[in-house]
Amino acid sequence: MSGSDLIMYEEEFSKIDEELQKLYIQTNAKVVFLVDKNGQLIASAGETREIDTTSLASLTAGNIAATGGIARLLGEKEFTILFHEGENDNIHISLIGQRVILVVIFDKRSSLGLVRLRVKKSSEALVTIFNEITNKSEKEKGSDSLDESPFAEISDEDIDNLFK
Amino acid sequence: MSFINYSSREINCKIVYYGPGLCGKTTNLQYVYKKTNPDQKGKLISLATETERTLFFDFLPLALGDIKGFKVRFHLYTVPGQVFYAASRKLILKGVDGVVFVADSQIERMEANIESLEDLRINLAEQGYDLDKLPYTIQHNKRDLPNVAPVESMNKLLNPRNVPWFEGVAVTGPGVFETLKNVAKQVLIELKKHY
Numbered sequence A: 001m002s003g004s005d006l007i008m009y010e011e012e013f014s015k016i017d018e019e020l021q022k023l024y025i026q027t028n029a030k031v032v033f034l035v036d037k038n039g040q041l042i043a044s045a046g047e048t049r050e051i052d053t054t055s056l057a058s059l060t061a062g063n064i065a066a067t068g069g070i071a072r073l074l075g076e077k078e079f080t081i082l083f084h085e086g087e088n089d090n091i092h093i094s095l096i097g098q099r100v101i102l103v104v105i106f107d108k109r110s111s112l113g114l115v116r117l118r119v120k121k122s123s124e125a126l127v128t129i130f131n132e133i134t135n136k137s138e139k140e141k142g143s144d145s146l147d148e149s150p151f152a153e154i155s156d157e158d159i160d161n162l163f164k
Numbered sequence B: 001m002s003f004i005n006y007s008s009r010e011i012n013c014k015i016v017y018y019g020p021g022l023c024g025k026t027t028n029l030q031y032v033y034k035k036t037n038p039d040q041k042g043k044l045i046s047l048a049t050e051t052e053r054t055l056f057f058d059f060l061p062l063a064l065g066d067i068k069g070f071k072v073r074f075h076l077y078t079v080p081g082q083v084f085y086a087a088s089r090k091l092i093l094k095g096v097d098g099v100v101f102v103a104d105s106q107i108e109r110m111e112a113n114i115e116s117l118e119d120l121r122i123n124l125a126e127q128g129y130d131l132d133k134l135p136y137t138i139q140h141n142k143r144d145l146p147n148v149a150p151v152e153s154m155n156k157l158l159n160p161r162n163v164p165w166f167e168g169v170a171v172t173g174p175g176v177f178e179t180l181k182n183v184a185k186q187v188l189i190e191l192k193k194h195y
């Protein structure tokens, strides 16, 4: 079951963070964030304070999942880009390497053309980082080198304490 | 599929509430939402029809506390129980870490319970999961109603492996947190096995 667990380490996380910051600045966007296909927020950049990123992450993943379902019905592989235009804000959603979802929210300070172009560049960089993550977690899983694991000494008491 | 982030020191786990239409899945999440401290919960998102039937999913993120310095988050989802939403149900099971099966205790809903449980097994299998190997808890809901089947016969019918089960009245709360705690605990124990 845990074969597909996503484990994020410091090194890769900061690379992802850097990439998102770059994209945020280059596109002049309001917010940029990265979500896994199951709806969990991985990282974000920009004016996230005013946005409920947790809900947004879950709904974005739902959106991608639903259109993915439609695609399969039509015999398409997947729709890799979704774009929604609003009165003020626009949202550009793209699937990266079949695994993660890159979301850019922008207004008239930016443009769809610019976002498209920059997202394409960032996607390539992100795919590389995620491949590194996959390789790393597979290696770590095989060995006992995860001395940092928070779970090794987890006790019943720890678990009970969560629900006090 | 849990998401473990060593950088921000967070663990995210996904729990899905499954069961036939109107069995009380959404009601479970609403009760959890109502009774959780504001600082431990996000918004309850419900994608529902005008008659409050779940159309795609409900979603409730919970941040209950820390384990060994890691923030533990549970993301609760419900599926739409109505039979014709089969395609959506499948999508929501993706990446699941633990399952709660909410059974409707009313005698006339037993057939629907069995059908939904079979549907769950098949949909999990399609994603490469085996229900017998996943963290899994059953809730016999609506115990407050007069026309309910005895829990013994419900267990015989729906729970041959004797996984943890609870009686529930999701509208008023009994059994709701017991069920959630139980499945959450199984999820964490499972993580401990693997990492």
Ligand SMILES: Nc1nc2c(ncn2[C@@H]2O[C@H](COP(=O)(O)OP(=O)(O)OP(=O)(O)O)[C@@H](O)[C@H]2O)c(=O)[nH]1
Binding pocket: B019, B020, B021, B022, B023, B024, B025, B026, B027, B028, B052, B053, B054, B055, B078, B079, B080, B081, B082, B141, B142, B143, B144, B145, B168, B169, B170, B171, B172
């Ligand atoms: N009497 C009683 N009613 C309940 C209980 N739990 C839920 N209900 C009621 O049953 C109805 C359906 O509940 P929901 O939680 O919307 O059911 P659901 O499983 O989410 O249904 P779908 O979204 O269609 O799959 C609502 O009117 C609830 O108030 C219970 O324990 N006892």
Ligand SMILES: [Mg+2]
Binding pocket: B025, B026, B027, B052, B053, B054, B078, B079, B080, B081
């Ligand atoms: Mg519902």
